[in-house]
Amino acid sequence: MNMASQQTQFTVFMRILHWLTAAMVLTMLGIGVAMVASLGDYHCLVSIHRPLGIAILILVVIRFVNRQFSTLPPFPATMSSEERFVSHVSELLLYTLLFVLPLVGWGMLSAARYPIVLYGPLHLPPILPHSVMLYAFLRRTHTVLAYLLFLGFIAHFGAILFHTLVVRDGMFSRMAPWRVRAR
Amino acid sequence: MPSDSTASAEKQPAPVSKGSALRLVSIGVVILCVAGGFLYLGGWFSPNALTPARFVDAFERTDGVYSGFRRNHAKGVGVSGYFESNGEGARLSKAGVFKPGRVSVIGRFSFGGGIPDVVDRPTMVRGLGLLFWLPDGEQWRTAMVNLPVFPFQTPQAFYDNLVASQPDPKTGKPDPEKMSAFVASHPATVRALGIIQSHAPSSGFDNTAFNGLNAFRFIDAAGKSISVRWTLAPVQPFAAASAAATAQTDKNYMFDELIASILQHPLQWHLIVTIGQPGDPTNDATVAWPDGREQVDVGTLTLDHIESEETSPARDTNFDPLVLPSGMAPSDDPLLSARSAIYSQSFTRRAGERKTPSAISPAEVRK
Numbered sequence: 001m002n003m004a005s006q007q008t009q010f011t012v013f014m015r016i017l018h019w020l021t022a023a024m025v026l027t028m029l030g031i032g033v034a035m036v037a038s039l040g041d042y043h044c045l046v047s048i049h050r051p052l053g054i055a056i057l058i059l060v061v062i063r064f065v066n067r068q069f070s071t072l073p074p075f076p077a078t079m080s081s082e083e084r085f086v087s088h089v090s091e092l093l094l095y096t097l098l099f100v101l102p103l104v105g106w107g108m109l110s111a112a113r114y115p116i117v118l119y120g121p122l123h124l125p126p127i128l129p130h131s132v133m134l135y136a137f138l139r140r141t142h143t144v145l146a147y148l149l150f151l152g153f154i155a156h157f158g159a160i161l162f163h164t165l166v167v168r169d170g171m172f173s174r175m176a177p178w179r180v181r182a183r
Numbered sequence: 184m185p186s187d188s189t190a191s192a193e194k195q196p197a198p199v200s201k202g203s204a205l206r207l208v209s210i211g212v213v214i215l216c217v218a219g220g221f222l223y224l225g226g227w228f229s230p231n232a233l234t235p236a237r238f239v240d241a242f243e244r245t246d247g248v249y250s251g252f253r254r255n256h257a258k259g260v261g262v263s264g265y266f267e268s269n270g271e272g273a274r275l276s277k278a279g280v281f282k283p284g285r286v287s288v289i290g291r292f293s294f295g296g297g298i299p300d301v302v303d304r305p306t307m308v309r310g311l312g313l314l315f316w317l318p319d320g321e322q323w324r325t326a327m328v329n330l331p332v333f334p335f336q337t338p339q340a341f342y343d344n345l346v347a348s349q350p351d352p353k354t355g356k357p358d359p360e361k362m363s364a365f366v367a368s369h370p371a372t373v374r375a376l377g378i379i380q381s382h383a384p385s386s387g388f389d390n391t392a393f394n395g396l397n398a399f400r401f402i403d404a405a406g407k408s409i410s411v412r413w414t415l416a417p418v419q420p421f422a423a424a425s426a427a428a429t430a431q432t433d434k435n436y437m438f439d440e441l442i443a444s445i446l447q448h449p450l451q452w453h454l455i456v457t458i459g460q461p462g463d464p465t466n467d468a469t470v471a472w473p474d475g476r477e478q479v480d481v482g483t484l485t486l487d488h489i490e491s492e493e494t495s496p497a498r499d500t501n502f503d504p505l506v507l508p509s510g511m512a513p514s515d516d517p518l519l520s521a522r523s524a525i526y527s528q529s530f531t532r533r534a535g536e537r538k539t540p541s542a543i544s545p546a547e548v549r550k
Binding site for chain 1: 203206207209210213214217218220221222224225226232233234235236238279319320321322338496499500501503505506508509513517519520521523524525527530531533534535
């Protein structure tokens with residue numbers, strides 16, 4: 001307990017997972033928004049989009065499980081209880097989006113009867129029956145959720161910048177990729 | 184400044200100094216830049232760039248929107264059968280479809296254009312979309328047409344031709360001046376149309392040769408890659424389309440003949456793979472490869488079942504030419520990725536629409 005109370009950063013494993021997720025999700029959002037507007041690069045982008053989405057799905061499951069068994073550093077004292085509540089809810093929301101978005105993508109390809117190709121002959125089985133109406137619904141849902149995830153990222157990024165640069169409570173150091181000693 | 188010490192800090196908000204106001208503004212700028220970057224990637228700042236959506240819009244402006252139908256190759260009928268590989272293709276590509284044996288196939292015969300009840304005419308472009316179900320769950324899809332070469336070199340040329348052929352609001356017909364201006368500025372199209380016009384169309388779907396048009400790459404088990412094109416050569420003997428056969432009494436007469444012949448006996452095509460030599464253009468579908476290239480008959484396609492789109496799984500299938508099994512890959516032809524993107528856009532639009540009855544109804548198939 002004494003150890004935990006002195007902890008100022010997330011564990012090394014959690015920080016690795018966080019920054020891996022950040023890089024993959026930002027790449028994914030960029031690819032997603034670019035590929036639907038692209039003719040010449042469409043095929044190349046889609047070929048990355050599918051396996052990257054599945055990789056994010058796996059990563060978020062690992063993160064969520066690991067989160068349940070890890071001790072977290074305390075919130076900075078500058079955060080009000082309302083802020084802490086908002087932080088908890090938005091974290092849960094981001095986890096949910098990161099989990100649901102790839103599943104909706106997998107489901108929509110299944111409903112359109114597209115093969116879910118990862119790499120070469122490696123592919124996933126369909127998880128939904130062939131139904132183009134279902135495909136159309138999931139395809140729209142995929143877009144809406146992706147925009148929500150982008151807004152979620154902007155809110156998360158903005159809040160961290162605000163705390164770190166304006167409130168100056170060292171919020172960023174909790175998740176910093178490098179080691180930060182307790183002040 | 185926030186205190187490091189206790190939770191009491193939460194009751195004393197940090198005073199807004201000049202410095203923190205500046206930092207607040209910089210945060211706003213950073214966020215705007217990130218959001219702007221995403222909008223840029225999504226094409227929001229290039230309203231004139233050709234996108235899949237704008238391409239399909241052009242199809243819709245040319246032929247109209249028919250709920251639930253493909254935006255191009257709208258009129259069609261579903262078929263199914265099997266492909267029997269003779270094993271000859273296995274040395275060219277490691278794709279499972281070329282191992283000796285049989286895989287099941289669904290397909291769709293169609294006419295080009297976006298009008299689903301267009302009157303059958305032998306001069307219209309004929310299409311055949313195929314989906315091969317490989318044993319290990321992989322798929323091979325190909326969308327072929329009866330043209331020996333494709334009339335457009337790039338997606339932009341195809342789009343410009345669509346725009347030029349849109350009906351003039353005054354006359355209800357394409358503006359001949361726009362059409363001739365398009366032709367004058369696209370010599371590759373003129374050359375391709377010359378080749379196309381030198382091939383007399385056959386009498387029906389059953390004796391039509393279908394071409395994959397674009398070049399692809401085959402990769403063998405050792406990882407060696409070759410350029411290929413493929414053609415389905417009909418076993419049914421060629422007969423030229425006669426001037427006498429018209430659609431005056433039956434506007435679906437070519438589909439009806441196809442239905443009658445497939446009900447009589449299964450229809451067959453040889454899948455012929457043409458192997459390109461170094462230097463043969465792989466990025467230009469308007470040009471045919473020189474004669475004398477090695478051709479390999481890799482197996483026989485048999486279509487023994489036909490049904491209306493209303494019951495056929497082919498209606499709800501996107502014959503995306505870039506759904507390829509391992510062992511096949513796209514060439515550097517810019518049309519391929521564009522076809523994939525545009526087919527997907529058309530598929531997504533029609534998928535969510537109310538399905539209207541197909542011209543080739545279940546009754547048409549039974550009669």
